Amino acid sequence: MTDPSDPADQSEPSDPIDPDTPGTPRTSAENAQLALLLEVAGTPKPGNVDRKREYADLRFEHFLAGAVGAREGLTIATADEPVGEAFEHAIEGMATQRGGNTHFGALLLLCPLARAAAAEDLTPGGTAAVVASTTVEDAAAFYRAFEHVDVAVAEPPDAIDSLDVRRGEAAIPALCERDLTLFDVMELSAERDGVAREWVSRFERSFRLADRLAALDGPVIERTSQAYLEALAAEPDTFVAINHDGETAREVTDRAGAVLAGEEDSGEVERFADELIEREINPGTTADVTAGGLFIALERGLEI
Amino acid sequence: MTDPSDPADQSEPSDPIDPDTPGTPRTSAENAQLALLLEVAGTPKPGNVDRKREYADLRFEHFLAGAVGAREGLTIATADEPVGEAFEHAIEGMATQRGGNTHFGALLLLCPLARAAAAEDLTPGGTAAVVASTTVEDAAAFYRAFEHVDVAVAEPPDAIDSLDVRRGEAAIPALCERDLTLFDVMELSAERDGVAREWVSRFERSFRLADRLAALDGPVIERTSQAYLEALAAEPDTFVAINHDGETAREVTDRAGAVLAGEEDSGEVERFADELIEREINPGTTADVTAGGLFIALERGLEI
Numbered sequence: 263m264t265d266p267s268d269p270a271d272q273s274e275p276s277d278p279i280d281p282d283t284p285g286t287p288r289t290s291a292e293n294a295q296l297a298l299l300l301e302v303a304g305t306p307k308p309g310n311v312d313r314k315r316e317y318a319d320l321r322f323e324h325f326l327a328g329a330v331g332a333r334e335g336l337t338i339a340t341a342d343e344p345v346g347e348a349f350e351h352a353i354e355g356m357a358t359q360r361g362g363n364t365h366f367g368a369l370l371l372l373c374p375l376a377r378a379a380a381a382e383d384l385t386p387g388g389t390a391a392v393v394a395s396t397t398v399e400d401a402a403a404f405y406r407a408f409e410h411v412d413v414a415v416a417e418p419p420d421a422i423d424s425l426d427v428r429r430g431e432a433a434i435p436a437l438c439e440r441d442l443t444l445f446d447v448m449e450l451s452a453e454r455d456g457v458a459r460e461w462v463s464r465f466e467r468s469f470r471l472a473d474r475l476a477a478l479d480g481p482v483i484e485r486t487s488q489a490y491l492e493a494l495a496a497e498p499d500t501f502v503a504i505n506h507d508g509e510t511a512r513e514v515t516d517r518a519g520a521v522l523a524g525e526e527d528s529g530e531v532e533r534f535a536d537e538l539i540e541r542e543i544n545p546g547t548t549a550d551v552t553a554g555g556l557f558i559a560l561e562r563g564l565e566i
Numbered sequence: 567m568t569d570p571s572d573p574a575d576q577s578e579p580s581d582p583i584d585p586d587t588p589g590t591p592r593t594s595a596e597n598a599q600l601a602l603l604l605e606v607a608g609t610p611k612p613g614n615v616d617r618k619r620e621y622a623d624l625r626f627e628h629f630l631a632g633a634v635g636a637r638e639g640l641t642i643a644t645a646d647e648p649v650g651e652a653f654e655h656a657i658e659g660m661a662t663q664r665g666g667n668t669h670f671g672a673l674l675l676l677c678p679l680a681r682a683a684a685a686e687d688l689t690p691g692g693t694a695a696v697v698a699s700t701t702v703e704d705a706a707a708f709y710r711a712f713e714h715v716d717v718a719v720a721e722p723p724d725a726i727d728s729l730d731v732r733r734g735e736a737a738i739p740a741l742c743e744r745d746l747t748l749f750d751v752m753e754l755s756a757e758r759d760g761v762a763r764e765w766v767s768r769f770e771r772s773f774r775l776a777d778r779l780a781a782l783d784g785p786v787i788e789r790t791s792q793a794y795l796e797a798l799a800a801e802p803d804t805f806v807a808i809n810h811d812g813e814t815a816r817e818v819t820d821r822a823g824a825v826l827a828g829e830e831d832s833g834e835v836e837r838f839a840d841e842l843i844e845r846e847i848n849p850g851t852t853a854d855v856t857a858g859g860l861f862i863a864l865e866r867g868l869e870i
Contacts, residue, residue, distance in 0.1 A: 287662035292634050299603070299630040313617045313626065322617065323787055326603040327870040330596050333637065358591035359870040483627055566631040566663045 286563055290379040291337040294372045296566070297556035298329040298365055301549060304486030306531050308494065308518065309502075309538035310549045313483075317539070324361025331355030332369055339373040340380035345392065346400025346444055349373045353407040366413050367457040367501070367550035371468060372557055374461070379561050386464035393461050396444035402434045404444050416454045416504045425450070456500035456547035460554065467493060471555025475564060482556075482566055490552045491531065494545055495519040501546035514538070514545060590867055594683040595641040598676045600870070601860035602633040602669055605853060608790030610835050612798065612822065613806075613842035614853045617787075621843070628665025635659030636673055643677040644684035649696065650704030650748055653677045657711040670717050671761040671805070671854035675772060676861055678765070683865050690768035697749050697765050704748035706738045720758045720808045729754070760804035760851035764858065771797060775859025779868060786860075786870055794856045795835065799823040803849035810847060818842070818849060 286293060302325040305312035316322050335352025339345065352369045378389040408430045418426045424436040425447070437447070451458035460468055471489050478485040495518035498511035521531050538544070560566075590597060606629040609616035620626050639656025643649065656673045682693040712734045722730045728740040729751070741751070755762035764772055775793050782789040799822035802815035825835050842848070864870075 288631075288635065292637070295637075296631055296634045299634065300627060303626060303630060321785060321787070322607060323604060323785065323870055326607060327592075327600055330600045330603065331592065333596070333599075361870075481625060481627065483625070566627055566665075 286560055288560070290340045290376045290561065291333060293379075293560040294336040294339070294376045294557050295329055295333045296560060297372065297553045298332065298368060299326070300482055300486055300556050300566075301368065301553040302326075302329075302364075304483050304490060304552070306487055306535035307490045307549065307552075308531065308535040309514070309543050309545045310490075312535075315535060315539050317542070320361045320364070324359045325364045327359035328356040328361070328364035331358045332365055335369070336372060336376055339376040344400050344403070345373050345377055345396055346403030348377070349400075350403040350407045350410075354410045357411045363411050363413050365553075366407075366411065367546060368553035370457050371460055371465070371550055371554035375465065375468065375554055375557050379557075384558060384561050386466065386469055390464045393445050393448070398438055398441060398443055400444035401437050401442055401447050404447065405429075405433050405437065406431055414501070414505050416451070416500075422450055454500060454504070456497070457550050459500075460551065465554065467497070467551045468554030468558060471551055472558035472562065475555055475559040476562065482564065486552060486556065487531075489555060490548060491518055491522055493551055493555075494548045495522050497548075499545035499547045501548075502543055506543060510543060511545075514543060590864055592864070594644045594680045594865065595637060597683075597864040598640040598643070598680045598861050599633055599637045601676065601857045601864060602636065602672060603630070604786060604790055604860050604870075605672065605857040606630075606633075606668075608787050608794060608856070610791055610839035611794045611853065611856075612835065612839040613818070613847050613849045614794075616839075619839060619843050621846070624665045624668070628663045629668045631663035632660040632665070632668035635662045636669055639673070640676060640680055643680040648704050648707070649677050649681055649700055650707030652681070653704075654707040654711045654714075658714045661715045667715050667717050669857075670711075670715065671850060672857035674761050675764055675769070675854055675858035679769065679772065679858055679861050683861075688862060688865050690770065690773055694768045697752070700748035702742055702745060702747055705741050705746055705751050708748050708751065709733070709737050709741065710735055718805070718809050720755070720804075722754075758804060758808070760801070761854050763804075764855065769858065771801070771855045772858030772862060775855055776862035776866065779859055779863040780866065786868065790856060790860065793859060794852060795822055795826055797855055797859075798849055798852045799826050801852075803851045805850035805852075806847055814847060815849075818847060 288296065302311060302322065303313050305314050311317065311320060311322055311325060313322065332352040332355050334355055335348050338351050339348035349369060352373065353366060356365050356369065374389055374392045375384065377392045378384045381388065405427060408427050415427055425433050445461065448458040448461035452462045471493055474489040474492060475485050478488055495515055498508065498515045502514055503511040517534060521534055592600065606615060606626065607617050609618050615621065615624060615626055615629060617626065636656040636659050638659055639652050642655050643652035653673060656677065657670060660669050660673065678693055678696045679688065681696045682688045685692065709731060712731050719731055729737050749765065752762040752765035756766045775797055778793040778796060779789050782792055799819055802812065802819045806818055807815040821838060825838055
């Protein structure tokens with residue numbers, strides 16, 4: 263009879279999985295697709311489509327179909343292919359449903375994150391290295407992606423009018439002339455676009471959100487809702503600022519902070535969610551960062 | 567200036583898509599994955615997990631992760647690979663979440679359906695030809711799939727006790743000895759298992775459900791709910807009969823019929839859904855057939 267307290271008897275443990283080693287049973291492309299699905303399932307997520315709330319022309323199933331179509335592009339992102347090509351491919355697949363833009367910003371975060379994960383360096387530095395290595399050809403693919411879907415964007419400053427993304431492919435000659443990489447393009451937009459800002463700030467908010475997802479308790483859907491609300495309270499949403507104005511974006515952030523601080527009663531977050539949908543105020547950038555954070559957390563072994 | 571009413575001017579139409587030609591912008595593997603996601607999103611779907619209802623240990627996100635993990639197996643099903651291998655691969659991927667069996671029956675329908683679609687013959691006859699061509703090796707892969715996940719199954723008759731699926735791989739020698747193909751195994755189970763019955767009846771209920779999805783109006787989630795309820799009212803659910811008893815299965819069918827007939831008020835379907843979840847009565851076979859029908863409808867061009 264062996265003594266279980268004797269280390270010599272445990273030289274061949276029956277369970278080969280070391281519980282201290284983070285890991286995931288899924289590939290990085292699978293985790294990226296799952297991040298898209300968990301993000302949209304998270305409820306309440308004030309202003310964004312979730313399991314319980316949707317818009318008449320942008321419904322829950324559009325997000326499901328968008329995530330299905332994006333998978334191949336995400337697989338390309340984890341292979342040794344250019345980030346821009348992976349992104350364009352993901353957007354083209356995402357657009358095979360009638361809701362329009364479901365995941366543009368989320369995929370613009372997930373493609374470099376998935377590439378960093380495939381290179382086994384899913385860290386702020388590793389992700390920064392991926393985006394720093396982008397080329398003019400990646401920028402051209404990014405512009406081509408706008409041919410597949412309508413995306414709400416900020417008016418560009420006059421100085422970069424020839425680079426307005428709404429010009430789609432027509433802007434490519436200007437990109438080449440000015441020798442701008444995709445990273446350069448993101449730098450030009452970072453002030454007014456929260457997704458571009460992630461590209462130039464080592465994906466800081468996405469990594470912070472992943473930390474929160476890991477630290478919180480309960481089912482992943484509840485953690486997603488809470489982490490989203492915290493991110494919304496921390497910084498005005500640039501998609502709201504673009505589609506409405508800066509004052510509305512600040513109002514939403516203040517309101518999210520008040521809900522978190524418990525200044526309002528416990529049903530308030532649901533009412534807040536209903537009200538934003540009613541007013542068509544959609545903090546899409548915060549949802550994009552939530553998808554980025556979910557991906558990182560899944561890669562680190564967050565269990566479903 | 568051209569006259570748009572002059573057919574001679576229309577010899578090169580600007581839209582190359584013939585609206586009368588059914589088609590889908592997705593691959594068959596993508597449609598199969600989307601069918602899994604739309605099925606679980608459909609609400610109300612009395613007794614099954616949906617956007618609004620779940621069990622404490624079998625949650626909505628388990629179905630999302632199950633569908634993500636199943637995709638690679640579904641891709642194999644659309645390549646020139648054996649159906650049994652595709653199925654085992656899909657189940658192994660599906661099981662990478664803690665909810666357990668989310669899609670076993672649905673995948674047992676989708677693998678041959680996806681194979682028939684890839685062979686460009688997604689018809690009752692084309693699907694029957696796929697299942698008729700299965701081998702003993704497919705049957706062995708099916709038994710190996712039970713090693714990856716716990717599945718509720720009927721007690722086998724004494725005569726085929728050595729083929730009890732709960733024996734997993736241990737049953738493979740008996741399969742080989744009796745030279746049983748996967749189709750043969752399904753035939754042995756068809757009386758008591760509604761998924762196996764589809765295999766031996768040209769996927770009759772799946773095709774009928776696809777017809778209903780196409781004929782109904784409104785968003786696909788609402789069509790899914792309605793088509794599911796009709797299928798539930800049409801035939802007692804074998805998963806309910808296995809987990810509870812035949813009387814319970816008939817009670818659920820009768821109740822679904824009464825709801826459809828409008829004998830009860832309009833909120834009744836939601837109350838019926840709440841009650842079945844409360845009683846843990848889960849018509850899983852009807853959900854599986856719904857996924858099969860969604861796949862066929864998507865392949866025929868149902869738009870999302």
